[in-house]
Amino acid sequence: MKKLILICAVIFGFAYSASAQDTKAEDDSKPEFKFVEEKHDFGKVPQGTPVSTVFEFTNVGKEPLILSDVRPTCGCTIADYTKTPVKKGAKGNIKITYNAAAVSPFNKTIVVTSNAKTPQKNLIIIGEVVAKTTSR
Numbered sequence: 001m002k003k004l005i006l007i008c009a010v011i012f013g014f015a016y017s018a019s020a021q022d023t024k025a026e027d028d029s030k031p032e033f034k035f036v037e038e039k040h041d042f043g044k045v046p047q048g049t050p051v052s053t054v055f056e057f058t059n060v061g062k063e064p065l066i067l068s069d070v071r072p073t074c075g076c077t078i079a080d081y082t083k084t085p086v087k088k089g090a091k092g093n094i095k096i097t098y099n100a101a102a103v104s105p106f107n108k109t110i111v112v113t114s115n116a117k118t119p120q121k122n123l124i125i126i127g128e129v130v131a132k133t134t135s136r
Contacts, residue, residue: 030042031065034058039120042127045100049132052097055123059086063117069113070094076101077108077125100129 040053046136064085072079076099082092096110110123 028104029062031061031063031088031115032117032122033065033112033114034060035121035123036122039124039126040096042125044130045127046132047100047103047129050096050097050099050134051127054084055094055096056091057086057093058091059088062088063115064088064112065092065116067092067094067112067114069111071111071113072096073109073111076106077110079110081100081112089111094123096123096125098125098127103131105127 015021022083027099035055035057037055041053042051042053045051064087066085067083070079070081078097078099080097081094086092094110094112098106098108105126105128110125112121112123113119114121116119
């Protein structure tokens with residue numbers, strides 16, 4: 001009985017080890033982001049003046065990188081992004097526009113979903129909306 005348990009343990013160990021190596025090899029071929037920046041500070045923004053930034057990235061993986069969704073966490077932010085597959089070594093971008101309607105500091109997250117090794121990535125925009133000064 002002890003021999004049977006030992007044999008099962010050895011077989012399970014080999015199977016687990018082979019499975020882990022297959023997963024690692026699979027992960028090595030997956031696409032992956034490399035962003036120029038993942039957080040952008042707009043500084044002080046006049047109220048009612050929309051502001052935009054572009055998050056540029058390179059696919060440093062081996063397979064094409066496909067963005068399936070880019071979702072801002074609030075309605076005050078709009079995202080436009082590269083919709084075609086980004087080949088190995090190629091660049092793509094995500095353009096974010098913030099509405100700047102309410103006077104207050106802001107800290108917004110944009111959730112990027114893709115087929116990358118890290119399937120969800122968060123981009124952040126921060127700043128402060130200040131009241132517009134009127135000139136006489």
